[in-house]
Amino acid sequence: MKLYTYFRSSAAYRVRIALGLKGLPYEAVPVHLLKNGGEQLGEPYRGINPAALVPALQDDGATITQSMAIIEYLEEVHPQTPLLPAAPADRARVRALAQTIACDTHPLSNLRVLKYLTGTLGISDEAKTEWMHQWMKLGLASFEALLGDGKAGRFCHGDTPSLADCVLLPQVFNAQRFGVDLAPYPQIVRIAANCSELPAFQAAHPSRQPDAE
Amino acid sequence: MKLYTYFRSSAAYRVRIALGLKGLPYEAVPVHLLKNGGEQLGEPYRGINPAALVPALQDDGATITQSMAIIEYLEEVHPQTPLLPAAPADRARVRALAQTIACDTHPLSNLRVLKYLTGTLGISDEAKTEWMHQWMKLGLASFEALLGDGKAGRFCHGDTPSLADCVLLPQVFNAQRFGVDLAPYPQIVRIAANCSELPAFQAAHPSRQPDAE
Numbered sequence: 001m002k003l004y005t006y007f008r009s010s011a012a013y014r015v016r017i018a019l020g021l022k023g024l025p026y027e028a029v030p031v032h033l034l035k036n037g038g039e040q041l042g043e044p045y046r047g048i049n050p051a052a053l054v055p056a057l058q059d060d061g062a063t064i065t066q067s068m069a070i071i072e073y074l075e076e077v078h079p080q081t082p083l084l085p086a087a088p089a090d091r092a093r094v095r096a097l098a099q100t101i102a103c104d105t106h107p108l109s110n111l112r113v114l115k116y117l118t119g120t121l122g123i124s125d126e127a128k129t130e131w132m133h134q135w136m137k138l139g140l141a142s143f144e145a146l147l148g149d150g151k152a153g154r155f156c157h158g159d160t161p162s163l164a165d166c167v168l169l170p171q172v173f174n175a176q177r178f179g180v181d182l183a184p185y186p187q188i189v190r191i192a193a194n195c196s197e198l199p200a201f202q203a204a205h206p207s208r209q210p211d212a213e
Numbered sequence: 214m215k216l217y218t219y220f221r222s223s224a225a226y227r228v229r230i231a232l233g234l235k236g237l238p239y240e241a242v243p244v245h246l247l248k249n250g251g252e253q254l255g256e257p258y259r260g261i262n263p264a265a266l267v268p269a270l271q272d273d274g275a276t277i278t279q280s281m282a283i284i285e286y287l288e289e290v291h292p293q294t295p296l297l298p299a300a301p302a303d304r305a306r307v308r309a310l311a312q313t314i315a316c317d318t319h320p321l322s323n324l325r326v327l328k329y330l331t332g333t334l335g336i337s338d339e340a341k342t343e344w345m346h347q348w349m350k351l352g353l354a355s356f357e358a359l360l361g362d363g364k365a366g367r368f369c370h371g372d373t374p375s376l377a378d379c380v381l382l383p384q385v386f387n388a389q390r391f392g393v394d395l396a397p398y399p400q401i402v403r404i405a406a407n408c409s410e411l412p413a414f415q416a417a418h419p420s421r422q423p424d425a426e
Binding site for chain 1 (some may be wrong): 217260263264265266273275277278279281282284285289290299302304305306308309313315316317319320321326329333334335336340343346347351355358359361366
């Protein structure tokens with residue numbers, strides 16, 4: 001398997017964690033999101049993913065895009081170390097947690113959005129930071145509230161890591177990177193600490209990637 | 214089943230289509246996103262969905278949130294009229310199309326984001342419209358490009374409607390509502406027309422909801 005990745009991409013980070021939890025070896029192909037005007041926007045990469053975003057996974061002749069679709073694919077093809085629980089309502093809970101980050105939180109602070117805010121709209125760096133904090137805090141608060149249903153354990157769902165943890169950790173990394181105070185989210189802080197003890201989460205960390213800077 | 218919905222919510226619209234395609238009856242409980250400062254933000258509704266967003270589905274004692282998690286749940290519990298194909302790579306393709314809208318496109322023009330842009334950042338109505346057009350055009354162009362892999366048929370994946378069509382149609386509705394020219398996306402226009410002929414898509418349309426204004 002070949003993963004097109006960028007060390008700091010939250011979406012690629014999610015997939016790296018899932019690959020690690022399932023013990024699947026892969027070749028990392030770095031795509032630099034900033035150099036040369038963004039390598040993801042150039043023709044060679046658009047031939048792999050016409051949406052011009054990382055990650056993309058190539059496996060068995062197919063190219064899979066979108067981090068959550070990739071993780072669901074890995075779950076179906078390599079069911080060992082399941083990242084979704086068995087019961088439909090529990091699976092929905094894990095997916096809803098993941099989507100709270102992947103749909104409601106992360107898209108608002110990705111690279112192209114921040115560029116538009118500072119470039120086209122001309123907002124200041126301070127206003128940009130406030131923007132990021134606004135959506136990260138709202139997303140983390142929602143996630144924390146959803147965790148309060150008694151189904152969290154050592155991890156977001158019970159005592160084994162799931163898709164929800166794969167998506168949460170990169171968002172926690174981003175929040176810390178941009179100075180968001182995590183004290184209001186004690187369950188998230190506790191779960192993130194538990195995740196960080198596992199080799200799969202450690203190996204997927206941006207600082208441990210071949211393209212880390 | 215009880216669906217907490219708002220007639221114009223794209224996310225609720227997706228779920229209404231899926232329920233219709235599967236022939237599942239449900240009770241619609243309207244949550245008004247604008248009246249009373251936003252009913253989704255008030256205490257009664259937060260007790261149902263702590264993330265304060267529609268839709269939420271109540272079924273068999275469980276509350277499921279996040280539109281794509283709800284549709285995956287419906288797919289698992291009511292497999293008749295499948296909304297995902299059988300092969301893992303094809304399922305991934307359909308999910309990636311859905312996420313191209315649900316993660317990369319729609320979150321940038323939802324109500325709370327537009328409020329922040331015009332309120333906190335004080336941008337003009339013209340700049341707000343340009344913002345929405347920017348992300349809708351980018352998302353639709355990515356979707357159109359992803360459709361170009363030879364696997365689209367009458368619908369996004371082959372000749373039966375899928376999760377991807379459930380997510381596409383509400384985005385097309387939004388794009389038309391805000392004056393985005395759809396001519397550059399001929400596959401999307403063709404598929405949307407095919408969807409619009411089906412009773413499930415018609416019945417889910419905002420104008421046909423009990424809370425339509």
